Amino acid sequence: MHRNSSEEGRQGRKIELLVLHSMDGFYKSTVEWFKNPKTAVVAHYLISKKGEISQMLKDGWAGYHAGDYETNLRSIGIELEDEKKGEAWVYPKEEIKALRWLVKRLCKKYKIPKDKEHILLHKDITPERDDPVGNFDLDWIASFKTSYLRSVGRNDLSIS
Numbered sequence: 001m002h003r004n005s006s007e008e009g010r011q012g013r014k015i016e017l018l019v020l021h022s023m024d025g026f027y028k029s030t031v032e033w034f035k036n037p038k039t040a041v042v043a044h045y046l047i048s049k050k051g052e053i054s055q056m057l058k059d060g061w062a063g064y065h066a067g068d069y070e071t072n073l074r075s076i077g078i079e080l081e082d083e084k085k086g087e088a089w090v091y092p093k094e095e096i097k098a099l100r101w102l103v104k105r106l107c108k109k110y111k112i113p114k115d116k117e118h119i120l121l122h123k124d125i126t127p128e129r130d131d132p133v134g135n136f137d138l139d140w141i142a143s144f145k146t147s148y149l150r151s152v153g154r155n156d157l158s159i160s
């Protein structure tokens with residue numbers, strides 16, 4: 001858990017956003033980098049291309065990842081290991097699976113709606129950055145609701 005560049009308690013703000021990032025480096029070195037107390041940027045979770053998840057910061061603490069103080073206070077940051085294949089940046093299936101698992105879990109725990117207003121890419125906040133790199137698409141978010149509706153019928157929208 002990272003203590004130095006983070007803020008305990010989020011000044012009373014609720015967790016209501018998830019912000020996704022590109023790691024801009026490899027999983028293992030990013031885990032080590034975030035452990036370094038001198039590191040000023042820290043997100044809560046790191047996900048590797050193989051789908052491993054490391055938690056670097058308690059959810060209850062504000063990280064420094066969104067480039068915007070108010071957003072940091074209200075969000076959980078998730079960094080994805082990325083890979084360039086030819087001209088395209090890719091996020092392997094195992095990684096997206098782990099990301100979906102984590103997003104689902106966090107949304108349930110903090111009652112965050114699973115939509116594009118609440119699950120953000122860093123470039124939604126800071127458009128001049130290509131982060132996550134490439135055409136990272138969030139269309140899979142929509143599938144949460146449909147598959148849930150298929151499994152339980154339409155009356156109860158709460159996520160089990």
Ligand SMILES: [Zn+2]
Pocket residue numbers: 020021022065122131
């Ligand atoms: Zn970022």
